[in-house]
Amino acid sequence: AFKAAVLIQQWYRRYVARLEMRRRCTWRIFQSIEYACEQDQIKLHNFFGYLIDHFTPSSSKERDFISRMFISGESFKEAELEKYCDYESMEVPDSYTGPRLSFPLLPDHATALLEAFKQKQQLHARYVLNLLHETRKHLKQLPNISHVSTCYSEEVTVCGDLHGQLDDLFLIFYKNGLPSPSKSYVFNGDFVDRGKQSLEILIVLFTFLLIYPKEVHLNRGNHEDHMVNLRYGFCAGLITMSRVHGKKILKMIQNVFCWLPLATLIDQKVLIIHGGISDTTDLDVLEKIHRNKFISVLRGKKRKESNRNVEIQEINGESKVEADPAGNEAAPSLSPQPQPDQAPSMANRLEFSRWVRQTVQEQIEWCRRLVDISESEDEELTCSSMVSLTDLDGPCWTRQEEWKQILDILWSDPMPQEGCRVNTVRGGGCYFGPDVTGKILEKYNLQFLIRSHECKQEGYEFCHNRKVLTIFSASNYYEIGSNRGAYVKLGPDLIPHFVQYQANKMAHTLTMTQRQGFLVALISRVEESAFRALREKLFAHTSALISAFKAYDKDNTGRITLSNWATAVESVLHLGLPWRMLRPQLVRSTADGMLEYKSWLDDLAVEQRSQEHVQSSLLEVIYRNRSNLETIFRIIDRDHSGLISFEEFHQTWKLFSSHMNIELTDDGINDLVRSIDFNKDGNIDFNEFLEAFRLVKQSQ
Numbered sequence: 093a094f095k096a097a098v099l100i101q102q103w104y105r106r107y108v109a110r111l112e113m114r115r116r117c118t119w120r121i122f123q124s125i126e127y128a129c130e131q132d133q134i135k136l137h138n139f140f141g142y143l144i145d146h147f148t149p150s151s152s153k154e155r156d157f158i159s160r161m162f163i164s165g166e167s168f169k170e171a172e173l174e175k176y177c178d179y180e181s182m183e184v185p186d187s188y189t190g191p192r193l194s195f196p197l198l199p200d201h202a203t204a205l206l207e208a209f210k211q212k213q214q215l216h217a218r219y220v221l222n223l224l225h226e227t228r229k230h231l232k233q234l235p236n237i238s239h240v241s242t243c244y245s246e247e248v249t250v251c252g253d254l255h256g257q258l259d260d261l262f263l264i265f266y267k268n269g270l271p272s273p274s275k276s277y278v279f280n281g282d283f284v285d286r287g288k289q290s291l292e293i294l295i296v297l298f299t300f301l302l303i304y305p306k307e308v309h310l311n312r313g314n315h316e317d318h319m320v321n322l323r324y325g326f327c328a329g330l331i332t333m334s335r336v337h338g339k340k341i342l343k344m345i346q347n348v349f350c351w352l353p354l355a356t357l358i359d360q361k362v363l364i365i366h367g368g369i370s371d372t373t374d375l376d377v378l379e380k381i382h383r384n385k386f387i388s389v390l391r392g393k394k395r396k397e398s399n400r401n402v403e404i405q406e407i408n409g410e411s412k413v414e415a416d417p418a419g420n421e422a423a424p425s426l427s428p429q430p431q432p433d434q435a436p437s438m439a440n441r442l443e444f445s446r447w448v449r450q451t452v453q454e455q456i457e458w459c460r461r462l463v464d465i466s467e468s469e470d471e472e473l474t475c476s477s478m479v480s481l482t483d484l485d486g487p488c489w490t491r492q493e494e495w496k497q498i499l500d501i502l503w504s505d506p507m508p509q510e511g512c513r514v515n516t517v518r519g520g521g522c523y524f525g526p527d528v529t530g531k532i533l534e535k536y537n538l539q540f541l542i543r544s545h546e547c548k549q550e551g552y553e554f555c556h557n558r559k560v561l562t563i564f565s566a567s568n569y570y571e572i573g574s575n576r577g578a579y580v581k582l583g584p585d586l587i588p589h590f591v592q593y594q595a596n597k598m599a600h601t602l603t604m605t606q607r608q609g610f611l612v613a614l615i616s617r618v619e620e621s622a623f624r625a626l627r628e629k630l631f632a633h634t635s636a637l638i639s640a641f642k643a644y645d646k647d648n649t650g651r652i653t654l655s656n657w658a659t660a661v662e663s664v665l666h667l668g669l670p671w672r673m674l675r676p677q678l679v680r681s682t683a684d685g686m687l688e689y690k691s692w693l694d695d696l697a698v699e700q701r702s703q704e705h706v707q708s709s710l711l712e713v714i715y716r717n718r719s720n721l722e723t724i725f726r727i728i729d730r731d732h733s734g735l736i737s738f739e740e741f742h743q744t745w746k747l748f749s750s751h752m753n754i755e756l757t758d759d760g761i762n763d764l765v766r767s768i769d770f771n772k773d774g775n776i777d778f779n780e781f782l783e784a785f786r787l788v789k790q791s792q
Contacts, residue, residue: 121622122570124667179221193219217337224344227298231351238356242584245276252544252563256287259595281313281366285324312352313366314502319388367545368504371512526556551578571621631696641689651686735775
């Protein structure tokens, strides 16, 4: 009997260990792909941010087209915004059965909103704009760093990323109670994007903020950013939800986001920030920053027209000495900025591409010298840093310092190693080590830091000798069953107490035995989703993979070892995944340990619905850069109609091919345009564009 028990125990432990290993591998895949997407976005804005400042268009059409790509996020003046988002002129029809708001708000209004959203009802645009208007007025009165005391409430509850998942917010309120004079909340950013109910979450949080301004506190996250919202779904979802007033709501939300506080201090001992810190983080500087100037941290504020004209003249070789408004000469620069040659016409894409690469490299080297960065460093400055170095409204160094302070607290991640280095995985912010944490805690007499920004399997995680706590409140973030959500409660003793949860209605009705089977099914489902995403990534880099495989296939046999396969795949994708461990899920077993890589790549082939006549190289480019294309198209589509003209499409591809160093023929682009224009109206429906190129696994 004892031997049988030990044997069963060994089997069970081995089984659980395998499940856990599968879960961790799946987690690594999801997280690596997510961070790669964030890095792609910053690289994309790196190029276009430089282009908007340094490209000399060959025609007025090209100039207007490029300018439009960045005008859409421009902020309104105070009076213009009020007039544009005039909610008082909107009438609520008698047929409207949803919740109604009147100001000042009362707790009953919040309760009615929660019940309405549970019933899948929507709040009328008039009330949404009114709420945003009042929220903006309130936020403008708040400091950059909010101060909370446990003396006035029993405890403070801190929640992490919600990402548009309203069910998680409902579950938090169900378990922990609604905000009240005795129950304070701090919501640590990333309220929107990815989830389908981002607007509802904003409405609920802003409502409680106005009802309990001393008990509810909101921090800005890296997703409270217009350019990030363009990529990750909030903008598109909002416009789809409200075709008539969606643009006004979006513009108002964009302005509200830039007024959100940057951090929160509990009892002057616990600092709550969304991302993290760096070795240059200075709370005194953060308290003085004009936070509303940074509508998007991914790019600097658009320069004034006068200075823009001066720079254009300088690029064309007409150097001028700038003077300040008082008539004094501007301070001399530390080193002359390289002035690129006249840009060639985009008609010659190869020549234009070479010009862009040359001038970008010259500008990067100049920026490095300006900020005293060693040439031996490989990290590229992001477009935001380049734009901010020449930004307006204040001294150059002050503007650059303010931008970096905000970028670091919104985008940074902790690391186990000592020191502080550029966050090359995300493409923005930095990695900070235990020594950096210790110095900040000692300098400001803090006990520990609370941050969010990273999805954790258990919903929370300590690091840096329990001095940094990551809290993440969006459960099932990558896929149903992928992770738990959590929130943390702090009393006067500031000892953290965690509550974990998983917003899954089905699991609550199952027995213990059924839950075990349900767990296995969930892991399999999550695993399948992760490997599907990974196969898409592999297909999108087919050409690069073939080149990498051929480097190991010296005799041109079409076969390489599985070890070389793993090394080659990582050299192309740079995802940092354990490819040897993942190999059984991606490569069929072979008797001699050799892989026929061409036939393996054929297995990754896709079914191109009506795109048989589109050149394969163009198809691969589309799959590899689909997210970047979507971001660009949303910027171009200023009226959010979802339609883009043929001319705009052509211009986009010219710019994009220069960015990616890709030679594409006009015939290839024309074939693509004709295949997407299903109704032949002369415009491209971008929703149909995405659907037309959705990856589908080839049937056996």
